[in-house]
Amino acid sequence: MEITANWYLILSAVLFSIGVVGLLIRRNPLVMFMCVELMLNAVNLSFVTFSNALNDVGGQVAVFFVLVVAAAEVVVGLAVIVAIMRRRPTATADDLSVLAG
């Protein structure tokens, strides 16, 4: 048995789907952003796999741009979260009861 490109592609599809599910079921924006990172990593894996299979460096270069974009998105996303948290009062038991629902 040999590891073919399809193995990696299937793994990448599974990872992407886990990211999709996580982003849709979690309510915490921090974790949502982490799920986006999972999805982007799945994309990176598929890029590298295609690059390797096609014997073309272009796919590896694409991963670079994904890295840049991921970093930029995370920076802005975390800044918004910090801005929101500035406006919120400290956690109280009442808050948590609202969140439990």
Next chain:
Amino acid sequence: MNNLLHLSQSVLAQNEAIPQLPTPEIAWSAFIPLLILAVGGLLLLTFTSLMPAFAKSSWALTGYTVAVAIGTIVACIPLWNRVQRVCEAGEVCQAGAFSTAAGAWGVDGFSIFLTILMAASVALAALVMHDYLETEGLTGPEPYVLLMLSASGGVIMASANDLIVVFIGLEILSIAVYVLAGMHLLRLASQEAAVKYLVLGAFASAFFLYGISMVYGATGSTSLIDIQGFLATNVLTSNGTLLAGIAMLLIGFGFKIAAVPFHAWTPDVYQGAPSPVVAYMASGVKVAGFAGLMRVFLLAFTDYAADDWRPVMLVLAIATMAVGAVLAIVQTDVKRTLAYSSISHAGFIMVGVHAASDVGVSAALFYLAAYTFIVAGSFGVITLVGRKGDNLHALSDYHGLSRRRPMLAVVFTIFLLAQAGVPLTSGFFAKFYVIRAAVEGESYVLAIAAMITAVIGAFLYLRIIVAMFMSDPLDDHGEIDANLSDEEAAAARIELRDKVTAAEGPPIRIPTLAAVSIGLALLVTVAVGFLPGLVSGFANDALPQLVAAGS
């Protein structure tokens, strides 16, 4: 020591062995509009940090931004002339569409047309933003900088000949708009809109990237030129990867243009984001989304895969038009109503894209041009009616607008009629052209669906118009009893006035620059309504073309 010498010698030898990297030729003239817009934004950032006085003058900031936008439009004129020029026989001249930077940047009528639209939406939004930032106490040059940089992302999407460049453009456009949506730090709704937009935008970007990856796997390149060439010369043994890639790309663009079923973020984000930013989001961001969609789908995937994506586009277009129009009717918030109506408009533009013909493309471009001005003007009016705090957007806040601000009510009415597609406005011809394109493409189902939704859509605009002209807060608070004595009647009248004033909120101010913005939008809407040839001539010449670099 000896070793070190050896080492340095070997390094030198290696350096000599490395050949000069053959960097691609770059025709700088092709980048002038982009450079004016992007460098204009970066320069503003530099100026204002070196000269704080400049940053404090909101007039200077707005003036600068509008000047940059106008400069971009002016810089497009020579490029347009070059692209449209036809060389006479035997003459050696530069003419026609071309591409540069290793084929990654294409200049054709399409990209120039959309560059002009992006610049126009920046100017219109900046003029409305001026007074908004002032009253809300949001000082600083950053909103203007982000506005210009975001628009440069749209310009990149309109000219990109490479999926990676399209993606970078998409992110430049989007990330700046996420920040703009959340820029009002004293308004939780603004930041919540930003978080929601960001999470869903990042979600869509991931799909888009996955699509790029699959198309890359299926064709071996990310360049639109190579993809088209590959698909034209090869028969794929299995096209599953390619089709999945196209579907993912469609999802990514669908989020940006707010097509059903990827529209869920639109009403919430439009409602929460600052109104002048919404003016830009509804005009500029939508133009950019369609620019990327049309460029990728009509250039790379027409010959081979058009039969595969056109049926999907047909279903999406019908769903987008219908869901947008129907859900708009049940809203009680004017911003949400127009958010849904913007979804419906996206459906109409998709009708033009679906045709995938020259007629369809120019119809879609005409629609985008007309819509940019109509929607920027509409949200300009909404900004003014929202007043300080940007909160008064319920339908009831528009009651009696015709009495308080008759001009504003009339102008808003014209914009709404234009959105409904009433004759003598640009909106009429926009709808007419896309439906004609659908009929010529023999997509009768689509044409009929478009006509029906146009009628449904008319109701929702009429609802707002009726609220402005027919209902009045005075009526809501009852009549003065005719039997009262004079003194009692006078007292009752004062009481009534107080009640009405309390219900109406603070008076509506009409600042000069916002009036200029709305006036310009109105002028274009009406002028194009009388003389559609002003724009349709350009739209007909603005077809996307793929030209390999160096040819």
Next chain:
Amino acid sequence: MVDIIVFVVSAAIILTGAIGVIAARNPVHSALMLVMTLFGVAVQFVAQEAHFLAAVQVIVYAGAIVILFLFVIMLLGVDKAEELDVGRLTAQRPMAFLAGAGVLASVLVSLLAGDESITGAREVGRAIIGGEDEADFRQIGRLLFTDYVLAFELTAILLTIAVVGAVMLARRVRGEAVDADTYLPEQARRRRIRETPVLLRTPVVETSDDMAEANSGGGE
């Protein structure tokens, strides 16, 4: 044989980490699980001859992006980070799983429909050549400054936007909140809260007392 073991082990690491990210209640745990996934992906990069990218993956992702996450979590406080809530994007949990399964199924079907899912042209001009003469980073660098030079230069705009945006959003501002609920008269306020979609509601918007506290907190 070795490559099968490497694949299976790294795949297990990736998937365990991914499920950990979405299942962990504590965001710190999610971030650590994310590191695990990222590491597994780096291993797979190495297995596919992308040595340089594997290093970048560890340095940039695990070393910068996840650290940024942890920084923010610690800045907010773990308990506060844990209770952050913007509402779920889909109404029901089964819907989310359905969407995920749909994506997975469609991708798998399309990938495996034909015998060969990778149909692209094998490159000649920019082929990956193994060996010491032509390291992969050299090829990547060459491509960045030739075919992808435009995209490379344009990322400058992107990074500028990220910096400007982050500075703008993280700035402390003084002044009174102008949210719908504090600004409007009582009746309008109630109407608006009813109209606010569930997704946008946070505990703060529920009561005006909270809002007042938030303002005093924000003005510091």
